[in-house]
Amino acid sequence: MTAETAGIPGQSLISGRYTPYLAGAGIGILSWIAFGVAKDPLGVTTAYARTASLFAIPVLGKGAVAANSYWKQKPFALDYGVLFLVGMFLGAFLVALLTRGLKVETVSEAWKQRFGASAGVRMCAAFFGGAMVMYGARMAGGCTSGHGISGTMQMALSSWVFLIVMFAAGALTSGLLFSGGKGK
Amino acid sequence: MPPAGINPALLAIIMGMVFGGLLVFSKVTRGGCLTEQLRFRDFTVLKVMLTAILVGGIGVWVLVHTGHAKYAVKEANMAGVALGAVIFGAGISLYGYCPGTGIAAAATGSISAWVGLFGMMGGAIAYALSFDAVKKHILTIAALGKVRLPEMTGIPDLVFFALLGVGAVALFRWIEKTERRTAEIKS
Numbered sequence: 001m002t003a004e005t006a007g008i009p010g011q012s013l014i015s016g017r018y019t020p021y022l023a024g025a026g027i028g029i030l031s032w033i034a035f036g037v038a039k040d041p042l043g044v045t046t047a048y049a050r051t052a053s054l055f056a057i058p059v060l061g062k063g064a065v066a067a068n069s070y071w072k073q074k075p076f077a078l079d080y081g082v083l084f085l086v087g088m089f090l091g092a093f094l095v096a097l098l099t100r101g102l103k104v105e106t107v108s109e110a111w112k113q114r115f116g117a118s119a120g121v122r123m124c125a126a127f128f129g130g131a132m133v134m135y136g137a138r139m140a141g142g143c144t145s146g147h148g149i150s151g152t153m154q155m156a157l158s159s160w161v162f163l164i165v166m167f168a169a170g171a172l173t174s175g176l177l178f179s180g181g182k183g184k
Numbered sequence: 185m186p187p188a189g190i191n192p193a194l195l196a197i198i199m200g201m202v203f204g205g206l207l208v209f210s211k212v213t214r215g216g217c218l219t220e221q222l223r224f225r226d227f228t229v230l231k232v233m234l235t236a237i238l239v240g241g242i243g244v245w246v247l248v249h250t251g252h253a254k255y256a257v258k259e260a261n262m263a264g265v266a267l268g269a270v271i272f273g274a275g276i277s278l279y280g281y282c283p284g285t286g287i288a289a290a291a292t293g294s295i296s297a298w299v300g301l302f303g304m305m306g307g308a309i310a311y312a313l314s315f316d317a318v319k320k321h322i323l324t325i326a327a328l329g330k331v332r333l334p335e336m337t338g339i340p341d342l343v344f345f346a347l348l349g350v351g352a353v354a355l356f357r358w359i360e361k362t363e364r365r366t367a368e369i370k371s
Binding site for chain 2: 052
């Protein structure tokens with residue numbers, strides 16, 4: 001590596017070349033605290049499943065939710081996971097505020113180039129995509145955080161299978177979805 | 185549960201804040217970041233994840249071996265994990281976020297991330313309603329229990345980490361080289 005291509009380290013930090021690695025290392029160190037102090041690995045989807053029971057009450061009725069075998073296992077509670085999720089929202093907002101990253105965005109550039117600027121199409125995809133994400137995560141027992149980071153670092157079989165299959169399925173779907181384009 | 189003297193609720197919120205903050209700092213919450221990773225046009229997600237797995241994994245291994253932590257391995261119900269991963273993978277491709285980046289991106293102002301949060305509520309309700317059937321017919325197939333690769337294969341943890349480390353560094357170097365070349369062509 002020549003001095004020119006390597007650049008000045010300080011400059012690279014500012015320009016952001018190393019920020020993904022720094023953030024990754026930070027998440028790794030946070031995992032030490034999660035395992036060593038909180039005694040609960042980082043993960044987010046169980047908290048979503050617990051919270052969903054609140055949204056289900058007006059749709060299904062209180063009795064049906066209380067009788068549901070899944071929510072009996074994972075009832076709503078302001079537990080570690082749910083508070084962690086609340087913290088995530090606050091922390092993300094704070095960092096975005098401090099780095100001037102707050103921006104109301106409906107349709108990302110990548111999406112616009114393929115499907116056009118229609119917000120309706122984007123929102124439908126986001127809703128159904130989100131529904132699939134959560135259904136799949138609950139069936140598999142974790143998501144990008146619980147399996148993809150916390151599970152793989154424990155060298156768990158289930159988590160490595162999840163990470164590899166998830167990436168392959170995502171790449172295949174994206175390949176099919178984003179081939180061709182409306183923009184450009 | 186954390187040891188006495190530490191407020192568990194406060195600990196949870198602070199740890200969540202650090203995690204959410206790091207996701208925004210790493211830029212994986214930008215609209216299209218995950219999509220571009222799945223199309224192999226941007227490797228930010230992979231850089232963050234692999235670094236986290238390596239740094240976290242080696243530290244957690246030390247904690248477990250010195251008696252300061254216990255592993256919390258998820259059940260390897262292979263059919264459930266594999267089928268769930270396929271649905272999840274297709275889902276993140278449509279949504280553009282995963283559950284963690286979704287809530288963080290919502291906090292930065294992404295409307296599609298917000299809509300997806302409600303979609304996720306719908307997905308969780310659908311799962312709860314179908315749970316009995318899924319448990320009976322899918323989660324029982326090839327249920328291997330809470331297994332770890334080192335115990336399964338007889339290969340020590342540190343060999344796995346060494347291989348992963350060498351692979352990750354080689355991959356990172358190749359990615360950085362390719363990205364610099366692309367940047368040079370553009371400028």
